[in-house]
Amino acid sequence: MGIFDIFKKSTKPYKDQSTNLVYELLFCDNLDLYKNNNQQPDSYPWSILLSDTSNNSELEKIIADTNTESRIKILTYNKLLSKGQKIEKKELLGVIVEIGLDNGLDVLASFRDGTARYINQTGKMIIWETIDNISKDLTDKLFDKSYTVVNKIGPWDKPRRSNPKKGIVRITFLVSDGLYFGEDPIKVLFSDPMAGPALSLAAQLMKYLMEKAS
Structure with missing residues (x-):
């Protein structure tokens, strides 16, 4: 089965x-997608993360490594969870906002290391891989408000x-101990006293990325 065959079984947001593959990869909850789409499976930390024989101690070292990308940390936490490991630390590593619009789905994914999609x-x-002062400030504020939720x-x-x-708008939080989310009609959730501030900052970050890309 080819990698894109995974998406033929259900309706996906993009033609x-x-x-659709990039969209699915954002959530870091399917290690097989990364395994099938990895050009350096034998390099660290993939050699440990993608191995069927890696132990919890090896996985915890990946998380403790300050150079580990946020998405790899999420994948590692999820692998530990799948092995029955209880995660005591609540670490927010990703915030994803999805908005259903007239012509399809708008998605912003912001990660704790400052990268974004x-x-x-x-x-x-x-x-977005090049972090600057403005994007860092917006990301920091977004994560601060997201922690409140x-x-x-x-x-x-x-x-x-x-x-x-x-x-419908959905805001998803990729946390060390699992996936958190909230969703509602667009006007309702943007007006929500808890979710609204995080959504507003996500919109500001999205606008900034679009300006930089234009």
Whole structure:
């Protein structure tokens, strides 16, 4: 089975399968996708993370490494969780905002290390790897407001839901002990006293990325 065959079984948000792949990779909850799409599987930390024989101690060293990217940390935490390891530390590593619009799905994924991804409803993408003072400030503020939400809700204990439909906004938090999220009609959630500030900062970050990419 080819890597894109995974997406043929259910409706996905974008016409292009490679865009759907990028979308799925944002959530860092399917290690097989990374295994099938990794050009350096034998290099650290992938050699440990993708191994079927890696132990908890090796995985915990990846998390403790200050040079580890946020997405790799999320994957590592999720692998520990799948092995039955209880995660005591609540570390927020990613914030993903999905908005169902007239012509498709807009998605912003912001990660704790300052990197980001934006997928427009048309399928066009921005890959943000160069962190500057403005993006760092917006990211820091976004995570500060997001922690407020995470500390008041609990992790989702079911499989991740399919993308939100038109008129719905969902904010997902990728946390060391699981996936947290909230969703509602766009006007309702943006006006919510708890989620609204985080969504507003996500919108500011998205606008900034679009300006830098233009």
